[in-house]
Amino acid sequence: MNLDNKDLKDLFALADEIGKKRYHKLTPQDLEDYRQFDRWRYIDGNYKCGTTAVSQQWARENSDWHCPVCGAKFATVGGRTIDHKLPRAQYPWLSLDFRNLWVICQPCNQEKGERHWYEYEHYMFIYHRDRYADIQLFRPRELLKSLKARK
Ligand SMILES: [Zn+2]
Numbered sequence: 001m002n003l004d005n006k007d008l009k010d011l012f013a014l015a016d017e018i019g020k021k022r023y024h025k026l027t028p029q030d031l032e033d034y035r036q037f038d039r040w041r042y043i044d045g046n047y048k049c050g051t052t053a054v055s056q057q058w059a060r061e062n063s064d065w066h067c068p069v070c071g072a073k074f075a076t077v078g079g080r081t082i083d084h085k086l087p088r089a090q091y092p093w094l095s096l097d098f099r100n101l102w103v104i105c106q107p108c109n110q111e112k113g114e115r116h117w118y119e120y121e122h123y124m125f126i127y128h129r130d131r132y133a134d135i136q137l138f139r140p141r142e143l144l145k146s147l148k149a150r151k
Helices: 005-023 028-041 052-059 106-112 117-127 129-136 143-151
Strands: 078-082 101-105
Touching: 005 117, 028 052, 052 101, 052 117, 052 143, 078 106, 101 106
Parallel strands: none
Antiparallel strands: 078 101
């Protein structure tokens, strides 16, 4: 399957459709996945990224010294954060799906907020056109393929 721009919107419509269906039929396993992420990433509700040894390690292995969005050195902008490409509020069962995670800096994470990936790409295209091509490289292609296959 070729995930180019023209079918991006269709894929997100599909992801939303699946998301909404699941959202209204949340299973105990969905909520457990959500809690597992908190246990993996945070200890004692500390929202600093990677407060467990395992998640710290993961964040280091999945980033270099610079934020892939803004290019700032992590050390100068408050460190690494682990963000969900498809937001947890909408996709709790993808909380701990590693294809849905990426490492970005605190200010970029805040700016992205609860935007869906498609909305985020659109936002970057409008407000940060110079970074748009970089963002596209991080599109969750494998995850979208799996959502499509599940339907
Ligand atoms: Zn950044």
